[in-house]
Amino acid sequence: xxxxxxxxxxxxxxxxxxxxxxxxxxxxxxxxxxxxxxxxxxxxxxxxxxxxxxxxxxxxxxxxxxxxxxxxxxxxxxxxxxxxxxxxxxxxxxxxxxxxxxxxxxxxxxxxxxxxxxxxxxxxxxxxxxxxxxxxxxxxxxxxxxxxxxxxxxxxxxxxxxxxxxxxxxxxxxxxxxxxxxxxxxxxxxxxxxxxxxxxxxxxxxxxxxxxxxxxxxxxxxxxxxxxxxxxxxxxxxxxxxxx
Amino acid sequence: xxxxxxxxxxxxxxxxxxxxxxxxxxxxxxxxxxxxxxxxxxxxxxxxxxxxxxxxxxxxxxxxxxxxxxxxxxxxxxxxxxxxxxxxxxxxxxxxxxxxxxxxxxxxxxxxxxxxxxxxxxxxxxxxxxxxxxxxxxxxxxxxxxxxxxxxxxxxxxxxxxxxxxxxxxxxxxxxxxxxxxxxxxxxxxxxxxxxxxxxxxxxxxxxxxxxxxxxxxxxxxxxxxxxxxxxxxxxxxxxxxxxxxxxxxxxxxxxxxxxxxxxxxxxxxxxxxxxxxxxxxxxxxxxxxxxxxxxxxxxxxxxxxxxxxxxxxxxxxxxxxxxxxxxxxxxxxxxxxxxxxxxxxxxxxxxxxxxxxxxxxxxxxxxxxxxxxxxxxxxxxxxxxxxxxxxxxxxxxxxxxxxxxxxx
Numbered sequence: 001x002x003x004x005x006x007x008x009x010x011x012x013x014x015x016x017x018x019x020x021x022x023x024x025x026x027x028x029x030x031x032x033x034x035x036x037x038x039x040x041x042x043x044x045x046x047x048x049x050x051x052x053x054x055x056x057x058x059x060x061x062x063x064x065x066x067x068x069x070x071x072x073x074x075x076x077x078x079x080x081x082x083x084x085x086x087x088x089x090x091x092x093x094x095x096x097x098x099x100x101x102x103x104x105x106x107x108x109x110x111x112x113x114x115x116x117x118x119x120x121x122x123x124x125x126x127x128x129x130x131x132x133x134x135x136x137x138x139x140x141x142x143x144x145x146x147x148x149x150x151x152x153x154x155x156x157x158x159x160x161x162x163x164x165x166x167x168x169x170x171x172x173x174x175x176x177x178x179x180x181x182x183x184x185x186x187x188x189x190x191x192x193x194x195x196x197x198x199x200x201x202x203x204x205x206x207x208x209x210x211x212x213x214x215x216x217x218x219x220x221x222x223x224x225x226x227x228x229x230x231x232x233x234x235x236x237x238x239x240x241x242x243x244x
Numbered sequence: 245x246x247x248x249x250x251x252x253x254x255x256x257x258x259x260x261x262x263x264x265x266x267x268x269x270x271x272x273x274x275x276x277x278x279x280x281x282x283x284x285x286x287x288x289x290x291x292x293x294x295x296x297x298x299x300x301x302x303x304x305x306x307x308x309x310x311x312x313x314x315x316x317x318x319x320x321x322x323x324x325x326x327x328x329x330x331x332x333x334x335x336x337x338x339x340x341x342x343x344x345x346x347x348x349x350x351x352x353x354x355x356x357x358x359x360x361x362x363x364x365x366x367x368x369x370x371x372x373x374x375x376x377x378x379x380x381x382x383x384x385x386x387x388x389x390x391x392x393x394x395x396x397x398x399x400x401x402x403x404x405x406x407x408x409x410x411x412x413x414x415x416x417x418x419x420x421x422x423x424x425x426x427x428x429x430x431x432x433x434x435x436x437x438x439x440x441x442x443x444x445x446x447x448x449x450x451x452x453x454x455x456x457x458x459x460x461x462x463x464x465x466x467x468x469x470x471x472x473x474x475x476x477x478x479x480x481x482x483x484x485x486x487x488x489x490x491x492x493x494x495x496x497x498x499x500x501x502x503x504x505x506x507x508x509x510x511x512x513x514x515x516x517x518x519x520x521x522x523x524x525x526x527x528x529x530x531x532x533x534x535x536x537x538x539x540x541x542x543x544x545x546x547x548x549x550x551x552x553x554x555x556x557x558x559x560x561x562x563x564x565x566x567x568x569x570x571x572x573x574x575x576x577x578x579x580x581x582x583x584x585x586x587x588x589x590x591x592x593x594x595x596x597x598x599x600x601x602x603x604x605x606x607x608x609x610x611x612x613x614x615x616x617x618x619x620x621x622x623x624x625x626x627x628x629x630x631x632x633x634x635x636x637x638x639x640x641x642x643x644x645x646x647x648x649x650x651x652x653x
Contacts, residue, residue, distance in 0.1 A: 048614050051606070075616035087611040091629025100625065101615035108616065140629075157615060 078164035184209030
């Protein structure tokens with residue numbers, strides 16, 4: 001599904017990614033761990049198509065050259081990034097945002113846009129699964145939401161848009177144990193043979209709930225070690241020092 | 245240099261000799277000043293004289309309006325209406341109201357109100373105004389439905405100035421919502437110089453909304469003078485957009501205790517539009533409140549100006565006055581100028597002011613795009629979000645819905 005070959009990324013002439021290779025197949029859960037500044041969020045941003053990065057190398061998504069697609073086209077084709085810091089958008093109602101987003105994606109896929117009634121049915125179902133109070137949805141997007149509420153809102157968007165590849169950028173940061181469990185349950189219930197996850201995290205904590213197939217250690221912009229779920233446990237004990 | 249205008253009091257039909265004399269004096273005063281330029285404080289950011297001289301060859305005041313004109317009523321909400329053609333009251337209908345409680349007449353220039361101040365356009369209005377209306381609402385009468393004033397301008401007006409005065413008296417404990425709906429799609433250049441005088445008697449309330457139906461190539465200047473008695477409320481909502489030039493000069497006198505007034509503005513400007521709001525909120529008595537919130541979105545080479553003044557007289561203790569302007573600039577060639585003015589003589593008051601301008605947040609655009617929303621739509625969502633704070637304050641659901649749709653939001 002995703003094939004990254006020798007990816008380099010620079011921002012303001014500073015090298016952040018230095019020849020990263022990664023292959024993700026449908027149904028797989030990959031975790032990327034690594035110390036601060038190793039390039040985890042840059043990888044997420046580059047995959048989402050954020051401006052400001054100078055890149056080299058190749059990223060193929062279902063055979064298509066990702067660098068030729070705009071951010072919105074990537075989203076429409078099923079790439080979803082749960083932001084580390086979801087943005088607050090004053091004056092934009094959360095429900096209106098969710099509906100615009102879903103209908104933009106549906107339209108691009110050649111599906112019929114949903115009317116208010118059908119849309120609300122979906123939102124109600126998905127938000128109750130995540131324990132999100134409906135009142136939140138009539139508020140301005142992320143404005144005044146707590147850290148945990150913002151992260152839950154990201155997972156809600158994921159469940160509504162039904163992406164093929166979900167990238168979770170430190171979704172566990174700022175979450176208490178209960179919220180972490182809800183978020184993890186949200187991810188687990190969405191996992192299936194067709195879709196894949198790339199989970200970016202500092203800690204083993206989230207991986208206790210979402211079991212990865214592969215764990216990669218990222219250091220200085222490269223994957224320096226790949227292992228199975230046991231690698232996370234080891235990292236938790238020994239730290240990153242052995243790998244960098 | 246040859247003037248680009250030629251105004252004559254004699255072009256106005258049916259004036260008494262006394263009136264002629266008054267008007268000629270006003271015209272002489274105007275001629276001494278000419279059209280305003282940046283030397284005048286009220287026009288600090290705009291040289292109207294130069295703007296007009298570049299866009300007109302010879303402005304005259306001899307337009308004769310046709311009497312009949314078909315016009316299209318707004319269907320989206322129930323309303324009463326006045327139909328005003330080229331500044332002249334042509335017809336009216338108050339089918340939702342008790343007709344005994346409403347008085348509507350042509351404006352009476354024998355009893356006119358006039359303003360002589362730094363703004364020479366007021367002198368010009370005093371000299372040349374004809375037409376206009378006087379509306380009076382009886383004591384304790386509250387309008388059931390809004391009143392729409394259809395301000396239509398004929399397509400045959402070209403290189404002309406149209407001047408008129410309107411008056412509105414709200415007697416004790418009366419209430420009305422007015423939508424000033426300018427309707428012209430003329431491609432011609434002409435100038436509209438109007439004067440509105442509002443008197444709000446004790447406990448009355450007026451909500452006054454400005455919007456236009458089409459884009460047009462004309463120049464508008466409106467001076468509004470309002471006098472507020474005890475416990476009255478006046479709210480102005482300025483939503484006009486698509487006008488080549490528009491200046492609203494608003495003077496609100498809070499003359500008695502507990503009078504309240506707001507000026508709200510949500511403007512989305514593009515191409516070479518120029519819109520100005522100049523306000524003077526005069527706190528002449530204690531315990532009055534004023535609130536001004538101006539939001540501008542500026543694209544292309546458009547220009548927005550806000551000069552907001554709060555004046556607090558010595559006896560106006562416990563004044564609560566607030567003003568804030570925010571501009572969102574979408575293009576490097578767009579410009580927004582703001583100048584808050586506070587003149588305070590009382591010592592126990594709460595007055596605040598602020599002004600910000602900035603460009604659109606690209607991280608927010610990225611966030612929306614990452615959810616599959618096309619870039620253009622993402623921009624529109626952020627712009628609407630920026631203006632929504634004002635639009636949410638509009639009164640009456642059906643009217644509000646109509647206005648928001650009209651603005652394309």
